[in-house]
Amino acid sequence: MSSSWADVSESERAPSGWGYGNSRPSRTNYVPPHLRSRTPSSDFAAPSPGNDRVGYGGAHSGYGGRGQGYGGRGSGYAGRGGGGGGGGWNNRGWDRRDTETNPFGNDVNADPATNEQENTVINFEAYEDIPIETSGDNVPPPVNTFAEIDLGEALNLNIQRCKYVKPTPVQRNAIPILAAGRDLMACAQTGSGKTAAFCFPIISGIMKEQHGERPRGVRGVYPLAVILSPTRELACQIHDEARKFSYQTGVKVVVAYGGTPVNQQIRELERGVDILVATPGRLNDLLERGRVSLQMVKYLALDEADRMLDMGFEPQIRKIVQQMDMPPPGVRQTMLFSATFPREIQRLASDFLSNYIFLAVGRVGSSTDLIVQRVEFVHDSDKRSHLMDLLHAQRENGNQGKQALTLVFVETKKGADSLENWLCINGFPATTIHGDRSQQEREVALRSFKTGRTPILVATDVAARGLDIPHVAHVVNFDLPNDIDDYVHRIGRTGRAGNSGLATAFFNDNNTSMAKPLAELMQEANQEVPDWLTRYASRASFGGGKNRRSGGRFGGRDFRRESYGRGGGGGDYYGGGGGYGAVPGGGYGAMPGGYGTVPGGGYGTVPGGGYAPYGRGGGAYYGGGYGTVPSQGYGPGVASAWD
Numbered sequence: 001m002s003s004s005w006a007d008v009s010e011s012e013r014a015p016s017g018w019g020y021g022n023s024r025p026s027r028t029n030y031v032p033p034h035l036r037s038r039t040p041s042s043d044f045a046a047p048s049p050g051n052d053r054v055g056y057g058g059a060h061s062g063y064g065g066r067g068q069g070y071g072g073r074g075s076g077y078a079g080r081g082g083g084g085g086g087g088g089w090n091n092r093g094w095d096r097r098d099t100e101t102n103p104f105g106n107d108v109n110a111d112p113a114t115n116e117q118e119n120t121v122i123n124f125e126a127y128e129d130i131p132i133e134t135s136g137d138n139v140p141p142p143v144n145t146f147a148e149i150d151l152g153e154a155l156n157l158n159i160q161r162c163k164y165v166k167p168t169p170v171q172r173n174a175i176p177i178l179a180a181g182r183d184l185m186a187c188a189q190t191g192s193g194k195t196a197a198f199c200f201p202i203i204s205g206i207m208k209e210q211h212g213e214r215p216r217g218v219r220g221v222y223p224l225a226v227i228l229s230p231t232r233e234l235a236c237q238i239h240d241e242a243r244k245f246s247y248q249t250g251v252k253v254v255v256a257y258g259g260t261p262v263n264q265q266i267r268e269l270e271r272g273v274d275i276l277v278a279t280p281g282r283l284n285d286l287l288e289r290g291r292v293s294l295q296m297v298k299y300l301a302l303d304e305a306d307r308m309l310d311m312g313f314e315p316q317i318r319k320i321v322q323q324m325d326m327p328p329p330g331v332r333q334t335m336l337f338s339a340t341f342p343r344e345i346q347r348l349a350s351d352f353l354s355n356y357i358f359l360a361v362g363r364v365g366s367s368t369d370l371i372v373q374r375v376e377f378v379h380d381s382d383k384r385s386h387l388m389d390l391l392h393a394q395r396e397n398g399n400q401g402k403q404a405l406t407l408v409f410v411e412t413k414k415g416a417d418s419l420e421n422w423l424c425i426n427g428f429p430a431t432t433i434h435g436d437r438s439q440q441e442r443e444v445a446l447r448s449f450k451t452g453r454t455p456i457l458v459a460t461d462v463a464a465r466g467l468d469i470p471h472v473a474h475v476v477n478f479d480l481p482n483d484i485d486d487y488v489h490r491i492g493r494t495g496r497a498g499n500s501g502l503a504t505a506f507f508n509d510n511n512t513s514m515a516k517p518l519a520e521l522m523q524e525a526n527q528e529v530p531d532w533l534t535r536y537a538s539r540a541s542f543g544g545g546k547n548r549r550s551g552g553r554f555g556g557r558d559f560r561r562e563s564y565g566r567g568g569g570g571g572d573y574y575g576g577g578g579g580y581g582a583v584p585g586g587g588y589g590a591m592p593g594g595y596g597t598v599p600g601g602g603y604g605t606v607p608g609g610g611y612a613p614y615g616r617g618g619g620a621y622y623g624g625g626y627g628t629v630p631s632q633g634y635g636p637g638v639a640s641a642w643d
């Protein structure tokens with residue numbers, strides 16, 4: 001007998017993706033997690049060792065099927081003894097809480113109730129005065145404590161195990177909105193706890209709700225929630241976090257991402273999945289193979305949603321969300337999170353949402369003033385020696401102690417390799433992460449950096465978003481990105497969860513298009529803007545491009561509040577009333593050349609060839625090609641990372 005669907009030959013499959021026919025072993029009845037954790041009744045059947053393909057069910061309200069799972073036929077819930085909370089319902093054992101791998105390591109041995117020390121040294125005061133804006137109908141009020149929302153006992157215990165004493169502002173606002181079943185577009189600063197903000201309501205919802213039985217007689221995996229992430233590393237991180245939050249709740253979280261054998265992931269999926277964390281490429285692959293069905297999806301979360309909906313990813317996301325079997329907006333609950341939300345992306349995103357609430361914690365796309373930002377004028381030829389000076393100074397000042405890590409962003413994959421090599425030769429242990437490295441190499445590099453074994457990581461934008469690495473003390477933009485939002489995400493790898501951090505950028509004449517948005521961003525975050533940068537900013541005649549930002553602390557947040565493309569320089573990509581529309585033709589929509597109509601080029605890696613030179617040569621905002629094909633987009637440092 002095949003032990004996995006992956007082992008079943010193609011001929012065994014039905015021609016269309018779903019409904020393989022009833023001749024296949026049934027996936028059996030779905031038992032929702034809120035029932036899985038009930039105190040067992042006396043009606044149990046002994047586990048049957050004979051069948052390793054069994055799913056969750058059997059006769060309707062019992063957990064196990066005949067000779068399949070734990071549960072008996074009839075109404076008994078699976079479990080071990082009558083002691084409450086045993087919770088197994090599958091003889092593969094994944095939901096047996098006593099055998100569930102402990103994602104907290106040793107920490108979990110501590111009684112959560114007495115484990116009161118806060119997570120790291122979170123400086124919550126740093127978040128207290130952050131302005132918050134919501135828009136939409138009937139916005140549920142924020143909460144001040146986790147206890148105010150009925151998240152469920154098991155989840156509350158995990159929140160204690162994580163040492164989250166109180167919710168961060170985005171959590172205070174987003175969790176009640178999501179718990180009320182509303183769709184949400186949420187924008188909150190890097191490192192402010194967005195992952196938990198979408199994970200908690202999903203896990204709690206799955207625990208509580210009756211989602212009905214998953215289809216019978218078909219061989220497919222039916223997640224109840226899908227969380228999409230733009231990079232493999234971020235998908236893994238979200239998976240790790242979600243596993244902690246769902247420990248002993250009966251909710252099963254599985255991750256699927258590119259660069260690793262698909263069959264292994266299929267085998268893991270077929271053991272059962274409630275929450276599927278995935279990168280879009282791998283999920284599309286699984287959907288095309290007919291290994292996953294989205295028809296039971298009740299929750300859809302896009303992390304780094306603006307990246308997920310930009311030109312590189314949008315077709316893949318549309319395919320997953322609109323062209324497969326996922327329930328439509330209004331039937332499923334959709335949540336989009338990021339630290340940045342360009343207006344045009346907000347407009348695109350609204351296709352995926354139903355009567356949603358827009359939440360902004362801090363200004364959209366702003367950086368936190370926990371990060372000290374410095375900009376230094378450095379010619380390309382001097383960058384290496386300048387970096388060396390910084391690293392030496394850090395060493396001397398003791399900033400690069402055992403766990404003080406430095407993340408150096410460069411433009412290209414080649415550049416990353418060559419800088420890493422040079423650093424190592426010069427006595428600075430470094431490693432690198434970029435899209436040309438194998439997944440294994442990427443994971444090894446990240447681990448080595450996280451543990452401090454290699455305290456310098458040279459990276460392309462593949463490491464720019466979402467990664468939560470403790471003790472990153474310094475982010476160096478060796479090569480500045482061409483997009484201020486990318487800058488915001490990059491520097492957001494430090495100064496997380498209320499801690500402070502330092503970000504240094506090397507600026508020169510190749511970065512003039514960044515002068516204005518950078519100066520503004522720094523000003524907003526109460527940073528010292530060097531005079532020379534102010535002069536560059538005032539000289540900059542690059543208006544009309546993506547780097548323009550909204551004016552005012554709350555100007556033009558929710559694009560629904562703005563009249564779109566209102567000429568005369570108001571057509572700001574970021575929806576910022578007024579703004580800098582100095583280029584004739586002004587707004588985004590009016591640009592000849594359009595949005596990625598010219599393939600090739602990439603995302604600003606070659607001066608003049610990409611995204612950077614918007615505004616030059618007659619409003620070629622995206623004209624140089626934003627890359628309609630994912631592999632072309634976003635430049636050589638990153639292309640293959642988006643999977």
Ligand SMILES: Nc1ncnc2c1ncn2[C@@H]1O[C@H](COP(=O)(O)OP(=O)(O)OP(=O)(O)O)[C@@H](O)[C@H]1O
Pocket residue numbers: 119122163164165166167168171188189190191192193194195196338339465466467468492493496497
């Ligand atoms: N309520 C809380 N109390 C204490 N720590 C928290 C709380 N919520 C989240 N954290 C911690 O804060 C850190 C940052 O959280 P997270 O990675 O979710 O940020 P983010 O907003 O998604 O950042 P990014 O925009 O970079 O993706 C994590 O280490 C997380 O464990």
